[in-house]
Amino acid sequence: MDKTLDLVRDVLDVQLIDNADCRIGRADGVVLELRQDGPPRVAAIEVGAITLARRIHPTLARWLRVLAIRWLPVSIRSVRLPMSLCRESGVDIAVDVDAHADRRLLRLEKWLIRHVVQRLPGSGA
Amino acid sequence: MVAFVLVASACGRDPKVTYARLLERAASWSASVQFTAEMARARYVPRAFVHDVLSTSVNALATIRRQIQDDRDVDARSRTQTADLCWRLAALVEEADRARALPDDRALRDIEIRLRAAAQAARGLVPLETPW
């Protein structure tokens, strides 16, 4: 990353891509680590619908969490990606992960492929 | 700004124009049926389309007739006369549709002229000869 970084402009809401240039979501939130012996540090990028909903209103995030627990077959818990894995890639952020191998990432996508799309003809399975 | 537009539009809704438009829509349906019949005689359109136009026009004329009858801004005598014209038009078209025939052009044209004259009168204009 560059020495000076505009967190809101250059990190928040930016597209994230993995090692295979696969889109894995957007930087829905930024996690700061508050330290006693120094200024706050950008610790991680947070990806997930709950984080996004919280930016609209905390109550929306609570409702979404309850609905997801009750109705969704897969967890939509937000994922934290450490800044140490992130680097600039044009206007995007490249994260040093393999989204298809990492079980925390693309959970809904993988579930839909396994339980819905793969069963339909012509899906390319 | 929004309030201004809404108030202006509320003031701008002229009941005579609304009534005249209803009559013109009914006249337009008469003209459409005549046009479709002309194309059908030339074998330019299929029978199924003729039926579609006739049945759609019957429904549309029934709606227009209801809207005319419900229009309290117009005097009862005018409403009754024009609603009756719509009813006669719809009856002509429906009868032709049931008989799988084309409706009488002259009768349709006659009703169309009367509806357009009534529309012109509603707009406060001197009735003119229609161009067709």
Place this chain on the structure above:
Amino acid sequence: MVKNLTKVGLGIVTSVGGFLEVGSIGTGLQAGATYRFSLLWAIVVGTICVAFLTEMTGRLAAVSKHTVVDAVRGRFGFPFHAWPFGAQVIVDLFVLASELGGAALAWQLATGISIRVWILPITFGIWLLLWYGTFDSIEQSVALLGLVTLSFAVAAWRLHPDWSDVARGLLPQRPQTDPTQHAYLAVAILGASISPSLVTFYSSGAVEEKWTPKDLLPNRIVAWIGMGFGSTVAMAVVIVAALVLAPRGIHADSYQQAAALLSVPLGRWGFTLFCASLFIGCVGAALELALDLSYIVAQTFGWDWGENKRPIEEARFALTYTIALALVMVPSLLGIDPLKLTMFSMAITVLALPLVVGPLMVVMNDKQYLKAHTNGFVTNAAVIAIVVVAFVLAMLALPLQWLGA
């Protein structure tokens, strides 16, 4: 040469969605039937606005490899972007419902069988094209088949209009009767042409086709040629309606009143060509809108997307258009008139327009996305003018719909 031809295909496909779908054809018929040539200027203004917008979004895609939605979410953040996103999803769903209804209506006109019977096979057919097809195959087939709409241009030429009369219609003029309805139709024509989905679809298509900065000049030509194609046919619709329907006093309040109009200049083939043009225009627009919905949802949330990929590679993208198509069938199954649904859709399209076009002003001047290819003075002036037009339309749409419909 082949690559440049496929670019023209994207321009034509985009313009089909803007100028040759159920709403544009319907308002064109009404405009010509009621006011003859005096609303042609609205099509010209719409064309100029859309050509500028598509050129800009094509340039954004070619230089940054990102779409309008990518850039707006990235620059403005999700709490702001939620508004244009939400508005555009609603608009796309309503307009998609109209287009499916329009495609089914074309078959009803041709066969007499109700749209309720046709809606399911047509929706399924469109889903099959999206599921099995690629962006390139869909684009090329719609662009080729869309050429059938040139029958309106041929019909207009055969009717020998007074071209000086037509030319006068290219400038705004005060109507002799019903100025409110005239204004309403002008707003409806502009709303049908300057659709937010054209902007987002074109930029997504340019990324799908992997445009680069070398494609900037072709992009400029294609944006104007593509929109020019659509607007030529749209103007021909108005001219034919003015010469066939207006003298007979037919207002074209429904498609049944207008479907035979090509029979006058084109004889026995006229009716078939009208139904074919309506069907192909609506199917092209439906494909574009279904894809646009998936594009904007996927790009907003950062999912993998692309019609050139197989469904198994982007399940959420593919299931978005699948669910959308299933939902929007419902109005036609209930027998709602596609033209009435269209007129309502156009009013809400116009309301969403400032939310989509406004942020473009900022994005197109952002050097991080566009590097040395940011907007110049002329294009910035054009965007400001378009945003002003969009706001004015948004203010007028609902009151005029109430007065003029």
